[in-house]
Amino acid sequence: MMNPAHTVYGDEFRGMEKTLPGSHAPWVRALRAQAMETFMEQGFPDTRIEEWKYTDVRTLARHHFTASPGLTSIDESALPSRLLTGEPAHRLVFVDGHHAPELTPFNTLLNGVTLTSLAFALANRPEELESCLGRNTDLEKPGFNALNTAFMSDGAYIRLAPGVTLEQPVHLLFIATGKTDTVATVRNVIVAGPGSKAQIIESYFSLNDAAYLTNTVTELIAGDGADIEHYKLEQEGESAYHMAGMYVRQHRDSRYTSHNIALGGRLVRNDLHVTLDEPGADCTLNGLYLTRGRQHVDNHTRIDHCKPRASSREWYKGVMDDRSRAVFNGRVVVHKDAQQTDARQSNHNLLLSNEAEVDAQPQLEIYADDVKCSHGCTVGRLDEEALFYLRSRAIDAATARIFLIHAFATDVLQRIRIAPVRRHLEEQLMVRLHGGEIPGLYGNQEGVA
Amino acid sequence: MLSIRNLHASVDGTPILRGIDLEVKAGEVHAIMGPNGSGKSTFANVLAGREQCRVTQGEVHFQGHDLLAMSPEDRARAGVFLAFQYPVEIPGVSNIYFLKAALNAIRKYHGLEELDAMDFISRVKSKVEMVKMDEALIYRAVNEGFSGGEKKRNEILQMMVLEPALAILDETDSGLDIDALKTVADGVNQLRSDDRAFIVVTHYQRLLNYILPDHVHVLSNGRIVKSGGPELALELEERGYVWLNELTAGAA
Ligand SMILES: Nc1ncnc2c1ncn2[C@@H]1O[C@H](COP(=O)(O)OP(=O)(O)OP(=O)(O)O)[C@@H](O)[C@H]1O
Ligand SMILES: [Mg+2]
Numbered sequence: 116m117m118n119p120a121h122t123v124y125g126d127e128f129r130g131m132e133k134t135l136p137g138s139h140a141p142w143v144r145a146l147r148a149q150a151m152e153t154f155m156e157q158g159f160p161d162t163r164i165e166e167w168k169y170t171d172v173r174t175l176a177r178h179h180f181t182a183s184p185g186l187t188s189i190d191e192s193a194l195p196s197r198l199l200t201g202e203p204a205h206r207l208v209f210v211d212g213h214h215a216p217e218l219t220p221f222n223t224l225l226n227g228v229t230l231t232s233l234a235f236a237l238a239n240r241p242e243e244l245e246s247c248l249g250r251n252t253d254l255e256k257p258g259f260n261a262l263n264t265a266f267m268s269d270g271a272y273i274r275l276a277p278g279v280t281l282e283q284p285v286h287l288l289f290i291a292t293g294k295t296d297t298v299a300t301v302r303n304v305i306v307a308g309p310g311s312k313a314q315i316i317e318s319y320f321s322l323n324d325a326a327y328l329t330n331t332v333t334e335l336i337a338g339d340g341a342d343i344e345h346y347k348l349e350q351e352g353e354s355a356y357h358m359a360g361m362y363v364r365q366h367r368d369s370r371y372t373s374h375n376i377a378l379g380g381r382l383v384r385n386d387l388h389v390t391l392d393e394p395g396a397d398c399t400l401n402g403l404y405l406t407r408g409r410q411h412v413d414n415h416t417r418i419d420h421c422k423p424r425a426s427s428r429e430w431y432k433g434v435m436d437d438r439s440r441a442v443f444n445g446r447v448v449v450h451k452d453a454q455q456t457d458a459r460q461s462n463h464n465l466l467l468s469n470e471a472e473v474d475a476q477p478q479l480e481i482y483a484d485d486v487k488c489s490h491g492c493t494v495g496r497l498d499e500e501a502l503f504y505l506r507s508r509a510i511d512a513a514t515a516r517i518f519l520i521h522a523f524a525t526d527v528l529q530r531i532r533i534a535p536v537r538r539h540l541e542e543q544l545m546v547r548l549h550g551g552e553i554p555g556l557y558g559n560q561e562g563v564a
Numbered sequence: 565m566l567s568i569r570n571l572h573a574s575v576d577g578t579p580i581l582r583g584i585d586l587e588v589k590a591g592e593v594h595a596i597m598g599p600n601g602s603g604k605s606t607f608a609n610v611l612a613g614r615e616q617c618r619v620t621q622g623e624v625h626f627q628g629h630d631l632l633a634m635s636p637e638d639r640a641r642a643g644v645f646l647a648f649q650y651p652v653e654i655p656g657v658s659n660i661y662f663l664k665a666a667l668n669a670i671r672k673y674h675g676l677e678e679l680d681a682m683d684f685i686s687r688v689k690s691k692v693e694m695v696k697m698d699e700a701l702i703y704r705a706v707n708e709g710f711s712g713g714e715k716k717r718n719e720i721l722q723m724m725v726l727e728p729a730l731a732i733l734d735e736t737d738s739g740l741d742i743d744a745l746k747t748v749a750d751g752v753n754q755l756r757s758d759d760r761a762f763i764v765v766t767h768y769q770r771l772l773n774y775i776l777p778d779h780v781h782v783l784s785n786g787r788i789v790k791s792g793g794p795e796l797a798l799e800l801e802e803r804g805y806v807w808l809n810e811l812t813a814g815a816a
Binding site: 507 | 612613614615635636637639640641645646648651652653654655656657662665666669670673705706722726
């Protein structure tokens with residue numbers, strides 16, 4: 116299926132191969148070349164592929180995205196506060212896919228913690244990454260993952276020594292300056308040693324609206340008993356393409372919590388795959404997608420229970436307005452060895468307009484016999500009875516709708532443990548629903564009382 | 565205060581109310597009785613502005629407003645309150661916040677300032693005590709998982725906090741134990757004043773022992789087929805509605 120839409124990337128790759136980070140290390144070069152070959156064989160996925168059935172990337176494929184050549188300098192004071200830059204965190208800032216050291220106030224070396232740019236690590240000590248970069252079999256998949264591996268330009272490299280606890284969250288802030296037809300190819304690598312503990316926030320924002328592409332992949336290996344809470348806040352520009360993969364491998368008794376929030380972008384795809392590789396691992400996937408206009412947001416999650424006594428919880432909710440469309444595909448595979456698996460999944464969707472659509476598909480595959488599995492999936496509209504009840508108590512129709520939408524989404528936000536992130540998302544939700552906040556709607560009981 | 569003339573309404577194309585005339589003056593309590601399915605709730609809902617109940621004919625004036633032209637929220641702001649026969653559960657919306665939003669919307673309509681948090685909470689707490697409701701319920705989601713009786717008390721709590729000019733109670737007494745029944749009656753009696761009126765829909769004379777009505781009406785088949793004083797309720801208690809059917813047949 117060679118077609119001009121993707122052959123340009125082959126030519127481009129040959130042209131810049133030697134300048135990509137880590138090119139002096141043979142294994143990095145081989146990894147990239149192999150990925151490029153995979154990409155060239157299949158090109159972009161089309162809707163005949165089951166996993167891409169509801170997400171058509173032809174408009175994306177018509178662009179030729181090129182990496183921005185270097186760092187665009189931006190003034191930190193010009194960054195809106197909504198980027199959470201004021202909150203205490205170990206922060207790495209990336210602009211159009213390049214690490215921006217001058218925007219990274221964090222400099223302190225923490226004992227037992229590596230927190231650096233991936234490009235820097237690949238240039239200076241690639242051997243440290245050989246066992247953990249691109250080793251997840253998901254990354255052998257064609258399409259965007261392959262393209263990511265071939266072109267990955269930068270991202271974060273985080274390594275936690277055994278037993279290390281990070282008190283403040285790590286915040287990876289990816290800013291797009293919003294130039295048409297540019298691509299940021301981001302790769303984050305997180306290696307959490309046994310018993311380590313951290314909260315990691317990835318947030319994606321745009322300073323302008325343009326048809327740019329973010330192609331991002333994060334790999335996480337959670338060692339025995341590690342506890343990692345991961346946030347992905349996607350607030351790309353209205354015309355942006357955002358293709359994201361999150362690949363997690365969990366060792367014995369480790370815990371992984373994901374908060375996956377999709378608010379922006381024209382066409383968004385999230386692949387989140389957690390492999391519970393050893394006994395007693397535990398994961399919680401919490402997700403919220405809000406779509407409007409002509410947005411298309413596709414969340415594909417997959418959890419593999421490979422060994423006994425692992426548990427997984429998945430809570431995804433979506434609110435679709437206007438002519439937008441969402442896709443949820445939640446696959447849980449319980450392998451033959453995975454006795455005493457405890458897996459629960461729910462996906463609830465709220466359609467706000469007659470033109471909005473959602474394709475929701477839970478997929479449970481169970482090959483073990485002693486398991487507890489459940490899933491529930493609903494698609495609904497605002498409850499007319501509840502709307503009338505609120506209005507009969509003097510609350511205007513628009514506010515009544517906001518109450519009900521907020522009520523629908525609130526449990527996802529309540530699970531967010533980092534208070535500034537939770538507040539930020541509550542605000543974003545209000546802006547989306549109302550163009551501003553309704554004083555007192557969120558906040559706790561004391562806030563009301 | 566409320567003046568209803570020749571009111572007709574249908575639900576999903578089926579005519580339910582078929583010519584209701586009623587005058588309610590400030591200070592009065594009107595009881596409405598009548599068999600199941602006669603249209604009592606439809607009538608109450610039409611007054612509150614439920615869109616599914618389409619008015620096909622007639623006029624309703626409330627304190628000089630053309631009530632039928634108003635949205636449900638404007639009716640509520642102007643002072644109409646409906647205690648629902650089946651209060652709605654609203655998961656995720658806290659009862660206390662809901663109440664605060666309602667009260668402030670009404671105050672705003674009347675050009676009053678929003679109550680501050682302290683004033684609001686002390687006002688709510690005193691009413692909670694009055695309706696003998698478990699205080700924990702005000703922090704829970706609206707009606708979610710409330711027992712039948714708790715839901716009814718919650719309706720009365722809202723009425724007490726919002727202090728409407730016209731309160732319509734749709735079978736608020738149904739399913740209540742005797743103490744709860746007295747609580748409902750106490751609530752009404754406490755609000756009862758020269759500038760307020762009540763329409764109390766009930767199946768039981770018992771409630772009317774505690775809330776003495778000025779007028780009793782019997783609704784049957786979408787019409788008021790008989791009106792009288794408190795003694796009519798007693799008569800109904802004794803004789804049922806069958807004798808009234810003959811009246812309706814005669815009238816039709
Ligand atoms: N969607 C509908 N389509 C047709 N008829 C309806 C619809 N909804 C309600 N009705 C009918 O309207 C009539 C009046 O109902 P309503 O609830 O007003 O009665 P009610 O007097 O309050 O009865 P109850 O004492 O049982 O509460 C009933 O016969 C009911 O079946
Ligand atoms: Mg009724």
